[in-house]
Amino acid sequence: MTAPTIAASGAFRGYAHTFTAMLARDMRVMRRELFSFLARTVLQPVLFIFVFAVVLPKIGFGGGQSFDAGARAETFSTILVPGLVASGMVMQGVFAVTTPLVMELSYTREIDDRVLSPVPVWVVAAEKIVSGAIQSLLAAAAVFLAVLFVHGPGEAPDIGFGRWPLLIAVLVLSALLTAALGLFIGTVLPPHQLSTMFAIFIVPLMMLGCVYYPWAALAPLRWLQITVLANPLVYVSEGLRGALSPAVPHMPEVVVLAVLAGATLVVGALALRTFIRRLVG
Amino acid sequence: MTDVAVDTDELRKTYVTSSGVTEAVAGLTLRVGRGELFGLLGPNGAGKTTTLGMLTTRIAPTAGTATVAGADVVGDPIAVKRAIGVVPQYNNLDRQLSALENLEFSGRYAGLAARAARKRAMELLELFNMEARAGAKINEMSGGQAQRVMIARALMRRPAILFLDEPTSGLDPQTRVNLWDVLRRMRADGQTIVLSTHYMEEAESLCDRIAIIDRGTVLACDALAALKEATLLETVLTLTYEEDADADKIVTQVRGLSGVTSAEASGPGLRVFTRAPEGVLAAVVRVSHDAGLALADVRVVRPSLETVFLNLTGREYRE
Numbered sequence: 257m258t259a260p261t262i263a264a265s266g267a268f269r270g271y272a273h274t275f276t277a278m279l280a281r282d283m284r285v286m287r288r289e290l291f292s293f294l295a296r297t298v299l300q301p302v303l304f305i306f307v308f309a310v311v312l313p314k315i316g317f318g319g320g321q322s323f324d325a326g327a328r329a330e331t332f333s334t335i336l337v338p339g340l341v342a343s344g345m346v347m348q349g350v351f352a353v354t355t356p357l358v359m360e361l362s363y364t365r366e367i368d369d370r371v372l373s374p375v376p377v378w379v380v381a382a383e384k385i386v387s388g389a390i391q392s393l394l395a396a397a398a399v400f401l402a403v404l405f406v407h408g409p410g411e412a413p414d415i416g417f418g419r420w421p422l423l424i425a426v427l428v429l430s431a432l433l434t435a436a437l438g439l440f441i442g443t444v445l446p447p448h449q450l451s452t453m454f455a456i457f458i459v460p461l462m463m464l465g466c467v468y469y470p471w472a473a474l475a476p477l478r479w480l481q482i483t484v485l486a487n488p489l490v491y492v493s494e495g496l497r498g499a500l501s502p503a504v505p506h507m508p509e510v511v512v513l514a515v516l517a518g519a520t521l522v523v524g525a526l527a528l529r530t531f532i533r534r535l536v537g
Numbered sequence: 538m539t540d541v542a543v544d545t546d547e548l549r550k551t552y553v554t555s556s557g558v559t560e561a562v563a564g565l566t567l568r569v570g571r572g573e574l575f576g577l578l579g580p581n582g583a584g585k586t587t588t589l590g591m592l593t594t595r596i597a598p599t600a601g602t603a604t605v606a607g608a609d610v611v612g613d614p615i616a617v618k619r620a621i622g623v624v625p626q627y628n629n630l631d632r633q634l635s636a637l638e639n640l641e642f643s644g645r646y647a648g649l650a651a652r653a654a655r656k657r658a659m660e661l662l663e664l665f666n667m668e669a670r671a672g673a674k675i676n677e678m679s680g681g682q683a684q685r686v687m688i689a690r691a692l693m694r695r696p697a698i699l700f701l702d703e704p705t706s707g708l709d710p711q712t713r714v715n716l717w718d719v720l721r722r723m724r725a726d727g728q729t730i731v732l733s734t735h736y737m738e739e740a741e742s743l744c745d746r747i748a749i750i751d752r753g754t755v756l757a758c759d760a761l762a763a764l765k766e767a768t769l770l771e772t773v774l775t776l777t778y779e780e781d782a783d784a785d786k787i788v789t790q791v792r793g794l795s796g797v798t799s800a801e802a803s804g805p806g807l808r809v810f811t812r813a814p815e816g817v818l819a820a821v822v823r824v825s826h827d828a829g830l831a832l833a834d835v836r837v838v839r840p841s842l843e844t845v846f847l848n849l850t851g852r853e854y855r856e
Contacts, residue, residue, distance in 0.1 A: 267615075270648055277645035285633045365629035369690065372593065373646035374619040537596045 274375045282387040297395045298402040301340040305406045309333045333413040338496035339467035344399035346489045349392030349434025357442030381531040388435025419499045426495035429516035440527035443534050465489030472505035491515045542729045543569035548601035561587040563753035574724040576744030577733040584753035585733035606697045622691030624701040628683045630675040636686045637671040644693035661689040681712035701732040737842040756849040765840045772814040773844045777806040777834040787828045794820045
C-alpha cells in the first residue's frame with residue numbers, strides 16, 4: 257500500500273528528494289520573514305560603520321581614522337567592510353540554525369516529523385547546515401550592499417572583486433562552518449541558556465574576531481594576537497580581506513582556506529554526532 | 538508484507554542516570570496482526586511511550602528485537618519509517634506553516650512530489666472536516682483540530698501501520714468521541730492501528746485486542762472478552778471503613794462466605810472478588826456490621842478492564 261512514487265525511487269534519489277523538500281520548507285519560511293531577517297542582519301553593521309566611520313571622525317574623535325597599512329594608508333571603511341560582512345555571516349549563520357533548533361528539540365518537537373522521514377537522521381542534520389549556510393550567504397550579501405555606501409567624504413572603501421575565486425571559496429566555506437557551528441551549539445544548548453550563550457560566546461566572538469582591525473595590526477598585543485586564533489570569525493574576516501581588499505595586510509590565503517575547511521569538517525562531524533544522539537535516544 | 542504488522546521479542550529499554558537505573562521497558566513481547574486496532578493500555582509511566590518510541594525508530598532498544606512491517610527497527614530503520622505514520626502525544630506541528638502546508642511538506646519529506654502532496658493534503662483535510670482551516674496557523678487551532686491535523690499528516694504517507702501515542706489525552710469528551718469515530722472508520726477501511734492509552738474506556742470501546750502494560754512488561758494481551766474470561770468474569774467489591782477500623786479481623790470470615798472467590802484487606806478496607814456480587818455484597822455488609830466496622834464507602838466494579846488490572850496487579854488502576 258506504499259505509494260509507488262515512494263517505493264520506486266532509489267535510496268539516493270529518495271534522500272535527495274527529502275533533502276530538497278526540507279530545504280524548500282526552510283526557504284519558504286525564510287521568504288516570509290525576509291524583512292525581519294534583513295532588518296536584524298543589516299541594522300547593527302550599518303549603525304556601527306555610521307558611528308565609527310562617519311560620526312566619530314566628524315566630531316573630532318580619532319577612533320575611526322585611517323589605518324597605516326605599510327606603504328599607504330587605507331580608509332577605516334576599507335578595513336570595516338570585509339570585517340562587518342564576516343561578522344554578519346557568522347552571526348546569522350549561527351543563529352539561523354541554533355535558535356529554531358533549540359526550540360524544535362525542546363518545546364515544540366517540530367523536528368520529529370522530519371526525523372521520521374524515510375532518510376537517515378544525518379540527512380536532516382545536513383539539510384540544517386545547508387539551509388543555515390544559505391542564510392549566512394544572504395546575510396553576507398545584505399551586509400555588503402548596506403555598508404558599502406556608508407562612509408565619510410572621501411573615505412570610500414577600496415574594494416575589488418578581482419580575486420573572485422578566492423572570494424567564493426571563502427564565502428562558501430565560511431557559510432558552511434558557521435552553520436555547522438550553529439548546529440553543534442543548537443544540539444548541546446539547553447533552551448533557557450540561549451541568551452547566556454549570546455552574552456558569553458557570541459559577543460566575545462564578534463568583538464575579538466578581527467572585524468574592526470586586521471589581524472596583523474594586533475602585533476603590539478602578541479598574547480591577544482595568538483589567543484584570537486581560536487576564534488573562527490578571525491579566519492572569515494581575514495579571508496574576506498584577502499579577497500576583497502588585498503592591499504590591507506591579511507593572513508595568507510592558504511592558511512585561511514585550510515583552517516576554514518578543516519574546521520568545517522571537524523565541527524560538522526561533531527555536530528552530526530550530537531544531533532543524532534539527541535534524536536535517537 | 539506478512540500478516541504480522543508488529544512483532545517484538547523481549548524488548549527492553551534501560552536508562553542509566555545519575556539517580557540510578559530505570560527499566561522503562563523490561564522485556565516486552567507482543568504481536569500485532571495486520572488490520573488490527575491494537576491498544577497498549579497502562580497507567581502513566583508504564584512504558585507505553587518508550588515502547589512506541591522504539592517501534593517508531595526514535596528510541597534505540599537496549600536489548601531484544603522488534604520488527605515493524607517486516608523490517609527490523611535497529612537494522613533497517615528507513616524501511617520502518619517508510620511503513621509507518623506517527624501521531625505523537627504532544628502537538629509537534631510546524632508552527633511556521635499552515636495546516637495545509639504541514640501536510641504538504643510532510644508528504645514531500647516522505648517522497649511525494651509537490652503537486653501530488655498538495656492534492657493529497659487537500660483530500661485529507663476534507664476527510665477530517667478541516668478544509669475551512671487549511672490556511673490556519675497551528676497556534677490558532679484548538680487541541681482537537683491540531684489532533685486531527687496530526688492524524689491527517691501521518692496519513693499523508695499512506696502508512697501501512699499508524700501509531701498513535703495517547704491520542705485523546707487532554708481532549709474534551711465530545712472531541713474524544715469524534716476521534717474514536719475517525720479511528721473506527723480507518724479501522725473499517727483496513728488500516729492497521731496501534732495506539733497507547735491510559736483510559737480504560739478508550740481501550741474497551743475501541744480496540745480489537747489490548748495489551749495491558751505495567752512496569753514495562755505485558756501483563757496480559759488478548760481481546761477484551763478473552764481478558765475478562767481469563768479473570769473469571771469476577772466483580773470486585775471494594776468496601777472502605779472509617780479511619781481506624783481493623784478490616785483484617787473479618788477477612789477470614791468473608792473468605793468463607795458462599796460465592797466469594799477471594800478477599801483481601803486493603804488499607805482501611807476490604808477487597809472482595811466474586812461472581813455473585815448481589816448476594817455477597819449483602820453478606821459482607823452484614824459481617825462488617827456485626828464486627829462493629831463502620832462503612833464509609835462501597836464500590837462495585839463489574840467485570841471490566843479495571844477488574845482485570847486489579848486481578849493482575851493487585852492494585853487499583855490509576856489513570
